[in-house]
Amino acid sequence: MITMDIATPTPRKPGRPLSFDRQAALQRAMLTFWRHGYETTSISDLTAAMGVTAPSIYTAFGDKKRLFLEAMCLYAGSPDDLQQSLDQAATARDAVSDMLTSAAYAFTGETTPRGCLLASATASGSTDSADVQKAVADVRRDIVARLKGRIDRDIATKVLPETASATTLAAMVVAVIQGMSVLARDGLERESLLKVASCALEGWPVSQTEG
16 A cells, blocks of 8 residues: 555557546456466456457556556555554554454455455566565555554553554564465455454553553
């Protein structure tokens, strides 16, 4: 959930207007990448899912890599929305609880692929996917940074003990979410994922006044 130069779509050259709904096609591309990953998704897979021709994909999105990066941004949502939810939560723990619960539901949706697009999209380490892997990593790093900032606020206001490590806690949250994605793709059901989320929160530190 970060704005990246690499994810900025190439402006389309003037010409005939698109003969398809670009946003709807992008949504279908997102689901295809989510289900199969970046490298194993072929242009023919995308044309079949999006209902458009290969030349139309190149005209509207540039190429497969830029299509994926735009689909990833659609999946991740606005960084501002994440920041707002963190700011509005009563505590960092409340914010994290909402994130873990939402992840359990999102990873087991009835009309979407299981797991997380960020976790499943870049399993390979080939040169072709290096830019994609960096972009996905940047999204995760941004989430960690925003979580750290919210946790730091709780440490400063003594909601959390001063011995708490905001960096470690933020990284732990993202690690749990990514692990939940893997388990969801392996077939673990929603109720079990919610229990994993609850278990992770049991280790959340409390201030001495609470403890």
